[in-house]
Amino acid sequence: MIQVQDLTKRYGTTVAVSSVSFEVRKGEVLGFLGPNGAGKTTTMRVITGFLPPSSGKVTVAGHDVAEQPLEAKRHTGYLPENPPVYTDMRVAEYLAFAGRIKGVPRRELRNRVREVSEKCAIADVQRRQIGKLSKGYRQRVGLAQAMIHNPDVLVLDEPTAGLDPKQIIETREMIRSLAGQHTVVLSTHILPEVAKTCDRVVVINAGNVVAEGTPQELTERLQGFETVLVTAEGPEGEIKAKLERVEGVTLVDQRDIANGRVTFEVHADKQKDVRGDLARAVVESQWRLLELRTSGLSLEDIFLKLTTRDVSEEAPAN
Amino acid sequence: MRNVLALAGKELRAYFHSPIAYVVLTIYSALCGFFFYSFVATYVIQVFRMMEMGGGGPSPNINEWIIRTLLEGILTVVLLLLIPLITMRLFAEEKRSGTIELLLTSPLTDMQIIGGKFLGALGLYIILMILTFIYIALLFVYGNPSGLPLLANALGLLLFGAGLLALGMWISSLTKNQIIAAAISWGVFLLLFVLNWIESYSSSTLGRTLSYLSLTTHFDNFAKGVIDLKDVVYYLSVIVIGIFLTARSLEVLKGRP
Numbered sequence: 355m356i357q358v359q360d361l362t363k364r365y366g367t368t369v370a371v372s373s374v375s376f377e378v379r380k381g382e383v384l385g386f387l388g389p390n391g392a393g394k395t396t397t398m399r400v401i402t403g404f405l406p407p408s409s410g411k412v413t414v415a416g417h418d419v420a421e422q423p424l425e426a427k428r429h430t431g432y433l434p435e436n437p438p439v440y441t442d443m444r445v446a447e448y449l450a451f452a453g454r455i456k457g458v459p460r461r462e463l464r465n466r467v468r469e470v471s472e473k474c475a476i477a478d479v480q481r482r483q484i485g486k487l488s489k490g491y492r493q494r495v496g497l498a499q500a501m502i503h504n505p506d507v508l509v510l511d512e513p514t515a516g517l518d519p520k521q522i523i524e525t526r527e528m529i530r531s532l533a534g535q536h537t538v539v540l541s542t543h544i545l546p547e548v549a550k551t552c553d554r555v556v557v558i559n560a561g562n563v564v565a566e567g568t569p570q571e572l573t574e575r576l577q578g579f580e581t582v583l584v585t586a587e588g589p590e591g592e593i594k595a596k597l598e599r600v601e602g603v604t605l606v607d608q609r610d611i612a613n614g615r616v617t618f619e620v621h622a623d624k625q626k627d628v629r630g631d632l633a634r635a636v637v638e639s640q641w642r643l644l645e646l647r648t649s650g651l652s653l654e655d656i657f658l659k660l661t662t663r664d665v666s667e668e669a670p671a672n
Numbered sequence: 673m674r675n676v677l678a679l680a681g682k683e684l685r686a687y688f689h690s691p692i693a694y695v696v697l698t699i700y701s702a703l704c705g706f707f708f709y710s711f712v713a714t715y716v717i718q719v720f721r722m723m724e725m726g727g728g729g730p731s732p733n734i735n736e737w738i739i740r741t742l743l744e745g746i747l748t749v750v751l752l753l754l755i756p757l758i759t760m761r762l763f764a765e766e767k768r769s770g771t772i773e774l775l776l777t778s779p780l781t782d783m784q785i786i787g788g789k790f791l792g793a794l795g796l797y798i799i800l801m802i803l804t805f806i807y808i809a810l811l812f813v814y815g816n817p818s819g820l821p822l823l824a825n826a827l828g829l830l831l832f833g834a835g836l837l838a839l840g841m842w843i844s845s846l847t848k849n850q851i852i853a854a855a856i857s858w859g860v861f862l863l864l865f866v867l868n869w870i871e872s873y874s875s876s877t878l879g880r881t882l883s884y885l886s887l888t889t890h891f892d893n894f895a896k897g898v899i900d901l902k903d904v905v906y907y908l909s910v911i912v913i914g915i916f917l918t919a920r921s922l923e924v925l926k927g928r929p
Contacts, residue, residue, distance in 0.1 A: 402777040403776070403777055404773055404776050404777050404926065405926060405927075406926060406927070424779045424780075424781070425779075427777060427778060427779040428779045430777065432773070432774075432777045434770060434773045436770045438769075438770050438771040438772075438773045438774035439771070440682075440686070440769075440771055441769070442686065442689035442690060443682075443685075443686075443689065447685075451678060451682050452774065452778075454674065454675060454678035455675045455678050455679060455775070455778045455779075455780055456675075456778050456779060457675065457779055460674075499774065
């Protein structure tokens with residue numbers, strides 16, 4: 355649905371995005387993840403036709419954004435970071451205006467306004483002036499605007515920024531419900547968001563794609579071993595020694611000790627499930643096993659790993 | 673065309689959503705009314721004087737004495753002052769609030785955006801013109817001015833205003849700040865108004881050329897009720913230049929945010 359090939363965008367001498375390539379399949383929700391200033395907004399602006407690429411090719415629904423901008427824009431709905439609303443307009447008036455400039459036929463306009471208003475839960479504020487609405491409502495009005503012409507592709511730049519926790523959950527649910535009918539690209543620097551809403555993730559840092567895949571794939575790829583956390587009550591030195599003898603365990607690291615309860619981080623071969631053996635080792639020695647669980651790398655860890663590695667590799671080159 | 677009209681309608685409504693339209697219309701009708709009253713009073717006194725002198729000749733021409741002075745009075749002061757207020761927000765406000773992203777990512781060509789905004793501003797200006805002609809219509813109730821020169825007056829006023837609107841729109845596209853847009857517009861317009869002063873002290877080719885570029889020189893004929901093709905072409909060129917420069921400025925805007 356969206357293809358980005360070797361996209362480079364320069365502002366004067368600064369390279370904002372360098373040779374980025376990725377693809378978004380139909381009906382998929384793609385998370386665009388990166389620290390602030392990584393080039394997320396720039397990439398999205400090129401996809402939506404707001405900025406021309408310096409080089410490379412971007413196609414939306416088969417239309418090159420540089421060569422057939424109008425066709426590409428007809429298939430794209432865009433919610434910039436700050437919702438592009440006219441504060442002195444009323445909600446219904448604004449949506450009708452957005453529909454007209456995006457070529458929604460006159461006959462369908464009323465229906466479309468009603469439909470997107472219901473989808474975005476703003477049907478109750480139709481007659482209100484946008485400037486007097488809360489940030490959450492404004493964001494939803496912005497989203498309704500992006501959907502008014504029923505585009506195949508929705509590009510959402512930090513759709514949950516500045517919302518309160520309840521609104522964030524609602525927005526995420528709404529985005530999930532759009533998957534399938536629409537192809538969604540959303541950018542964020544908030545990691546749990548990616549895990550909760552996206553089918554696939556593209557991690558971008560300093561203008562380069564550093565990783566791509568499903569959240570699970572990324573976790574697996576970056577982790578060469580299984581990590582198990584074991585909490586037990588007993589003499590820490592003996593427990594440690596016992597755990598180290600379990601087959602497949604490569605490293606035992608004492609993480610925490612409080613009130614006689616010790617927590618160990620155990621690294622083991624990826625192929626072997628050591629959990630049963632670990633439990634038996636503790637229990638057979640008459641120590642009390644309090645907790646035992648696998649701990650994958652969280653997206654936070656992945657993110658830090660990817661982005662800091664990149665910086666340290668680049669540093670000598672500068 | 674439909675989306676151009678949608679944009680023009682939005683612009684026109686935006687003037688009435690904000691105080692701008694009311695401020696502009698109020699100032700305009702107050703000043704215009706004062707001008708009108710003064711010129712009519714002067715005219716009446718002149719007529720009485722001629723009657724006292726015992727002259728039985730024709731009374732002085734209303735078109736010449738009232739309408740022409742009125743139009744030139746409006747021109748030199750009121751429009752110079754008010755048109756920047758109409759144009760200052762056209763692009764500056766969209767850039768400041770980020771709504772320009774909506775326009776530039778909608779399936780619209782740059783020319784459609786510019787055309788829509790220009791027509792919207794022209795709409796408010798035409799309302800101002802209608803106010804002027806309400807005053808002028810009063811003259812038909814109490815006097816007998818000739819009607820045909822009014823067509824030239826109206827065309828002149830429309831072209832003159834459209835030219836300034838196009839330039840003001842361009843200036844508005846250069847900045848995010850409405851005040852700056854208005855201030856620059858005032859400076860540029862004022863310079864274009866007084867450019868014909870050069871003629872009085874320089875007769876070189878450059879002097880005459882610059883004087884020819886003055887906005888006021890080309891209005892004289894229209895105010896007299898005469899349509900001269902070269903004046904029409906002059907104002908049309910100003911409009912085209914304004915629109916062209918705005919288009920360039922949008923290109924630059926898209927090159928770097």
